[in-house]
C-alpha cells in the first residue's frame with residue numbers, strides 16, 4: 558500500500574502476484590453481475606469478485622464532521638456551490654454467492670473538479686472548498702448504497718477515478734477504485750479484464766436528475 562505521504566502518481570508497487578491471480582480469476586466462467594440484489598439460484602456459478610486495488614495516498618485521515626453520502630454539500634461551506642457535474646453513484650454489495658451484504662460501511666474519496674483531494678497533504682487553497690471530498694454510508698438490507706457526488710477531475714497522468722473502501726464486521730476490508738468506461742486508460746499494469754470490471758458507464762443527466770453510474774461490488778469469501 559502507499560504511505561500517506563507518497564505522491565499519487567504512476568504506481569510501480571502494485572502487487573504482481575495479486576494481479577496474476579486476478580488475471581487467472583478473470584479467465585474463469587463467472588457470471589456477470591446483474592443489477593438485482595437477489596441471491597443466486599441454487600447451483601448457479603459464483604459471481605466474479607471485484608478486483609482490489611491499493612488504498613493510495615489520499616485516504617481520508619479525519620472522519621469527523623460532515624462525512625455523509627452527499628459529497629456535493631459540505632456543512633459550513635455557505636455561499637458556494639460545488640464545482641463540476643453532479644453524479645449519482647450507487648450499487649449493491651454482495652458476496653460471490655449473490656447474498657446481499659447489509660450494514661456494510663461503504664466509503665468513497667475522490668478528486669474534486671479541479672483534480673484536488675480533500676486531504677491534509679493538499680493545499681486547501683487549491684481545492685474546491687464546497688466539495689466534501691469523501692463520504693461514508695451503510696448498505697441497506699439489500700446491500701445497496703448510494704452517493705451523490707461529482708465527476709472527478711483529472712490529475713497527473715491517471716484517469717479519473719473514485720476510490721472505494723468497504724468494511725463489514727468479520728470481513729477484511731476491501732479497497733478498490735472505480736473508473737469510467739472510455740476513459741479508463743491505466744499504465745500501471747492493469748490487465749484489460751480488471752480495467753473493464755472496474756469501469757462504469759455514465760447515464761447522462763436528465764431533467765431533474767443528475768448523471769448516474771452503477772458500481773456493484775462483489776466481495777470474495779474470506
Ligand SMILES: [Fe+2]
Nearest residue numbers: 565613615720
Ligand atoms: Fe486517487
